[in-house]
Structures are given as structure tokens and as C-alpha cells.
Amino acid sequence: MTELWRERPVGIVGLGLIGGSLALDLRAHGARVHALVHRQTTAQRAIERGLADRIATDSQVLVDCDLVVLALPLDRLLNPAPALLEALPAGAVLTDVGSVKAPVLDRWQPLWPRFVAGHPMAGTALAGVEAGQRELFKGRPWVATPAAETDPEALEQVKALAEVVGARWITCAAAAHDRAVALISHLPVLVSAALLLAADHAAPDPELAGLVRALASSGFADTTRVGGGNPELGTLMATHNQAALGEALLAYGQQLGALQALVQQGRFDQLEASLRLAQELRPPFL
Amino acid sequence: MTELWRERPVGIVGLGLIGGSLALDLRAHGARVHALVHRQTTAQRAIERGLADRIATDSQVLVDCDLVVLALPLDRLLNPAPALLEALPAGAVLTDVGSVKAPVLDRWQPLWPRFVAGHPMAGTALAGVEAGQRELFKGRPWVATPAAETDPEALEQVKALAEVVGARWITCAAAAHDRAVALISHLPVLVSAALLLAADHAAPDPELAGLVRALASSGFADTTRVGGGNPELGTLMATHNQAALGEALLAYGQQLGALQALVQQGRFDQLEASLRLAQELRPPFL
Structure with a gap:
């Protein structure tokens, strides 16, 4: 199996603490990262910080990505903007980083066949575009909560992503x-x-x-x-x-x-x- | 007013975290420290660590002290051994380091006219004769809870002791x-x-x-x-x-x-x- 993060750009939606840290680590491991952010000011600052290879507020930025990480706050993850749903590249493996898993799985599994519910358990007191840092995930748990319908190959892709940033991969039921x-x-x-x-x-x-x-x-x-x-x-x-x-x-x-x-x-x-x-x-x- | 700790040996009963740390700091500031401990093994180890100038299990060791600190666990402070009561030098200023003050004051004020109830609020996870360390009290509160009967001169002596080890002196009611x-x-x-x-x-x-x-x-x-x-x-x-x-x-x-x-x-x-x-x-x- 080819690890998608090596082949084609990884898409990241949101460049806060988790999205920004993931982007920095992936780039350091040789991946290309294309990031979608909400505000133009965030895009500008994220470009200055070098968080990703391409950064835009236009969802077309994700078009080449076969693996997309939704690094959004829980409320926006559970109520995704229609423009985001339209912009996600059909057939891509999609995962999230939300800190609660059953409602995320309920919301996204029916929408997206190749969805994998995930939760990298790393944090600092910081948030926002300034918060992303290298090696945030090193040695920390990255929990996936596959359902019966979860695509096993998509799960393996997310596992490869977690492992490249040094996280400990754990799977369990969402509940x-x-x-x-x-x-x-x-x-x-x-x-x-x-x-x-x-x-x-x-x-x-x-x-x-x-x-x-x-x-x-x-x-x-x-x-x-x-x-x-x-x-x-x-x-x-x-x-x-x-x-x-x-x-x-x-x-x-x-x-x-x-x-x-x-x-x-x-x-x-x-x-x-x-x-x-x-x-x-x-x-x-x- | 002469600070007693400069003139004559300071007595310390108990060389655990608080007693041992106080002894080390006082010696570093030029005071002589005479310490009474409970067990011969503690005395031996305290001598090896250089915690005090004289260390003994015999209460005669306190005989020259005009200022004595009871650095005992709360239960032994509230139920003092008869031998300890007999050994305390008559007329000495006496203070304690217990973490609760009303019962200590109730117990000791009637027994000892020059008693001052005190609580240096410093701690580590350690206890026992190995725990004493330099500068434990630096910048930490040292609370005294004088009663109406408390001798003002005795209170000043304990304040001088607290200040020489760098503590912040605070007074309030025991309750x-x-x-x-x-x-x-x-x-x-x-x-x-x-x-x-x-x-x-x-x-x-x-x-x-x-x-x-x-x-x-x-x-x-x-x-x-x-x-x-x-x-x-x-x-x-x-x-x-x-x-x-x-x-x-x-x-x-x-x-x-x-x-x-x-x-x-x-x-x-x-x-x-x-x-x-x-x-x-x-x-x-x-």
C-alpha cells in the first residue's frame, strides 16, 4: 500500500494548534501540504509562518488532495459549511481531529464513505494560527474510532499519517x-x-x-x-x-x-x- | 530588640522537611542550631547531613536555647510527649509549624506563655530526614496566628526567624x-x-x-x-x-x-x- 501523504499533497482544513502543528511536521517529513483556512488574515499569517505549501480561503486549494484532515473546532466540524462539503475532493480519505467521536462519526460517516474518525490527544494552552509547533504529537496518543462501515484502507492511511508525526496509534469504539x-x-x-x-x-x-x-x-x-x-x-x-x-x-x-x-x-x-x-x-x- | 537566633542556639524539635530545611538555612546565616529528634537512626543521618550543630535524642540538647521551633507532625504536636514538655527551657520563645492553627493554639497557649502559633507554607513531595533543603521558605508565606494572649516580643522573634530564611510574614486570626x-x-x-x-x-x-x-x-x-x-x-x-x-x-x-x-x-x-x-x-x- 502506498502512503498517500508521500505521493500527493495532504489537505488540511484549519491551521490552529492541531492543523498548524500537523502541517509543520508533515512538511518537515517531506510532504506537501495544501491548507484551507477561514479568514484571509489567517491565511496571510500562516503563509508568513510557512505552515503549508499552499494556503487559501478558496476551497479549490484542496483539489489535488487524496487525504484531507479536518482540523476544525467541534462546532464547525459538526455543522460543516456547504462550501466545504462541495470542495472536498471526491474519493479522498477524510479524517478529523475532534475531541468527541460518536457525534462526529454519526455526522460524517453517512456523508463520506472514506471517513475515519480520529483524535490526536495533544494540546497546549495555545490556540489559533500562532499555536502550531513542531513535534506536538510525538509520543502522544492518536485515537481512531472506526465503525463497522469504516474503509480499512482509509484507516491505514490515517494510521500512516499519525505514525509519521510520532504519535501512538490507538483504536477503540467511539462510545x-x-x-x-x-x-x-x-x-x-x-x-x-x-x-x-x-x-x-x-x-x-x-x-x-x-x-x-x-x-x-x-x-x-x-x-x-x-x-x-x-x-x-x-x-x-x-x-x-x-x-x-x-x-x-x-x-x-x-x-x-x-x-x-x-x-x-x-x-x-x-x-x-x-x-x-x-x-x-x-x-x-x- | 536583639534577635534571639543571632545570640544563642536556636532549638529545633524534629528534622523532617520543615525542621531540616529551617536548620540548614539558619546555619547558612550564621546561627547555631541544636536539634532534638525522636530516633537514634534519624540523629545519625542528620549528623551525616550536617543539618545542625548538635543533634540528640536527649532533650537536654535544648537547654541553652531561648527560641525553640516545634517542627513536629500535627498529631505529635497536639499530643506532646511528657518528656518534651519537661525538656523545653523555661522562658524560651516557642513556636510551631503545624498546618492547622486553632487546635494548636488551644493546646499550647495555656501551656506556654511565650508560644507563637506559626505555619510556614512550603512543601515538596518529600518527608523525613533526607527531605530538608536550602531556601525552601524563600518567597513563601510564613503565617502567624497570634491570639490576644500572645506575647508581642515573642511574635517579633518568630517574625525575625521567618524573615532571615526569606519567607513572607503574614499574620491573621487562627480561625x-x-x-x-x-x-x-x-x-x-x-x-x-x-x-x-x-x-x-x-x-x-x-x-x-x-x-x-x-x-x-x-x-x-x-x-x-x-x-x-x-x-x-x-x-x-x-x-x-x-x-x-x-x-x-x-x-x-x-x-x-x-x-x-x-x-x-x-x-x-x-x-x-x-x-x-x-x-x-x-x-x-x-
Whole structure:
């Protein structure tokens, strides 16, 4: 099998953190990249940064591509512009990078026979045309969630793309992916945001409010990092992974409620046993 | 006023992370340090590390000290050994480093007229005689919680000690301290531990369990760091700050419950507003 990224230009729709980083890595590996972006100002800046070989706001830029990556925010991915749908080259392998997979598969599988649902799990705090960087995907998971209808050859093409940028290829069912990311990615955002809201709300008088801010240390900073992140991104994840996130919140509430009961009832031996279990559980996640 | 640490040896009871670090810094600033430790093996290792000028398991080692720091774990601080009480030099300024202040003040103020309740807020993941390090306190808060009965001159002596090791001196009421650390230090431990327990418990089948561990990224690692920490320490904090931690858990539950309701009811505009507020709240804590 020939890897499409070696033969013909790879199309990338969107040059934000993921699209821009992928474009830079592919070019560094000798691929040609043709990119479609939404705004003329983005195109100009992307050209200045050398993110791709051809960059345009006109969807004709994708015409020669046999492999196209939709590196769009989740809302635009789930509600694609009609002009984008018309511009995708018939017969191309098409994949996405969305952080939720079941709704993406539901939307795109019926539209596009050679669609592969994917999720490269790499990120920084940055977004937009300035965010793309080399080696973002190195050693990070790139999850694909093939359905029964997924073209096996298209899946292999996307795998080759993931591997050339150094990602770890993982496949699983879309529902399993969405449950997993609800637990380890979307739930932490709400858990962490609630901590910021509580630390503010429970210290209403100025003296205590000043004190909590003066005394907060690296532990508080770490625990609140994801909760203090991009609100649009957190909301998109919640919107499109609502059911799995709801289940994760229920599971979380049970665990926290159990710890809370141990504190209230003064059952500190059992609290220590729970904290010991948490300590033992953590290393395999790292 | 003469700073006691310049004149006569400073006594330190316990050479763990806080006691050992304080001893190293004081010696580097020209003070003599006499240290009392619990076990002969600790004394031997502390002598090898050069943590203090004199180190012994016999409380006579403190006899010349006009300023003594109790750098003991909270349980031993609140239930001091009779031999320790007998060995403290009469008239000395006495201070502690415990992470909860109201119970410490209740215990020690009636016992010792020149007692000052203190809490240097510095830490690493380490503990024990190997943990002490230079400049642990630099730029970190050192909180004192004087009571109406606290000797002002004793308070000044402890302030001088904190400042010589580069800490930021802060005073507040013991109850305010305990409420603040419940919110920014003790609550995060439970919030974070519950996330580890939920991520484990909500993925009971081996496939999903493997997936959550494979996909967990730096966000999950950060949010769970303090929850995966020392279980004894977390339990001691909960035990001795039970009421304030209980209130903090209630406040947290209300905030998380509100976010959960927004997700369940699909009120995503309001969810985004809450996440935006969390984002805005965070920088003043850092």
C-alpha cells in the first residue's frame, strides 16, 4: 500500500494548534501540504509562518488532495459549511481531529464513505494560527474510532499519517473513547473550575478573600489549571459529550460524597485508606 | 530588640522537611542550631547531613536555647510527649509549624506563655530526614496566628526567624487561617483524590480501564497530583481541620452541583459563563 501523504499533497482544513502543528511536521517529513483556512488574515499569517505549501480561503486549494484532515473546532466540524462539503475532493480519505467521536462519526460517516474518525490527544494552552509547533504529537496518543462501515484502507492511511508525526496509534469504539475522555479530560475541567468558584464564593469578606489568594500554593495552582482554561473549549466538550460527561459527574459525585461522609463522621482511618487507594491508583495514569 | 537566633542556639524539635530545611538555612546565616529528634537512626543521618550543630535524642540538647521551633507532625504536636514538655527551657520563645492553627493554639497557649502559633507554607513531595533543603521558605508565606494572649516580643522573634530564611510574614486570626487552608489546601486534596477514585471506579471493564489510563494526559496528571499525595498528611489535615474542611466541602458541592445541573439541562451558555468566571478568578491565586 502506498502512503498517500508521500505521493500527493495532504489537505488540511484549519491551521490552529492541531492543523498548524500537523502541517509543520508533515512538511518537515517531506510532504506537501495544501491548507484551507477561514479568514484571509489567517491565511496571510500562516503563509508568513510557512505552515503549508499552499494556503487559501478558496476551497479549490484542496483539489489535488487524496487525504484531507479536518482540523476544525467541534462546532464547525459538526455543522460543516456547504462550501466545504462541495470542495472536498471526491474519493479522498477524510479524517478529523475532534475531541468527541460518536457525534462526529454519526455526522460524517453517512456523508463520506472514506471517513475515519480520529483524535490526536495533544494540546497546549495555545490556540489559533500562532499555536502550531513542531513535534506536538510525538509520543502522544492518536485515537481512531472506526465503525463497522469504516474503509480499512482509509484507516491505514490515517494510521500512516499519525505514525509519521510520532504519535501512538490507538483504536477503540467511539462510545468507549467518549466515556474515557469524559472521565480523564472533560470531568477534570468541571472538577477544577468548581474549586476556583468555591474558593472565591466561600470567602466573601475581603480579609478572607485576600488570605486565600495569598496562601494558595503550587497544589492549588495545579489542581485548578484545567478549570481555569479556555471556556469555549470546555463548553464545546460538554455540549457534544453531554451524556458521558453526565455519567462521569455522577460517578465523581459518589466518590466525593463518600469522602465527605468520612470527614463529617470523623471516620479518619477509612479516609486514610481511601487516600492511600488514590495514591496507588495514580501512577498508571501517568 | 536583639534577635534571639543571632545570640544563642536556636532549638529545633524534629528534622523532617520543615525542621531540616529551617536548620540548614539558619546555619547558612550564621546561627547555631541544636536539634532534638525522636530516633537514634534519624540523629545519625542528620549528623551525616550536617543539618545542625548538635543533634540528640536527649532533650537536654535544648537547654541553652531561648527560641525553640516545634517542627513536629500535627498529631505529635497536639499530643506532646511528657518528656518534651519537661525538656523545653523555661522562658524560651516557642513556636510551631503545624498546618492547622486553632487546635494548636488551644493546646499550647495555656501551656506556654511565650508560644507563637506559626505555619510556614512550603512543601515538596518529600518527608523525613533526607527531605530538608536550602531556601525552601524563600518567597513563601510564613503565617502567624497570634491570639490576644500572645506575647508581642515573642511574635517579633518568630517574625525575625521567618524573615532571615526569606519567607513572607503574614499574620491573621487562627480561625481565618484554618478556613483559608481548608479551601486552598485541604479541599483540593479530597477533590483531586475523588477524581482518581472516580476514573478508576467508573471504568470497571478492563478495556475501558486500559483506555482511560492510556489517554490520561498532563491535565489529568496536574488535577490529580495533590490527591495522589501522602495519605497520612491528608488525613492529619482532615482530622484537625474537620469543621472548616466540612464547610469547604459543602461550598464545593454547591458549585459543582450547579455546573452539573447546567450540563444535565443543556444550559451551555450559562456553563460557558461559569467557566469564563473560573478562568478570570484563577490568576490572582497564582
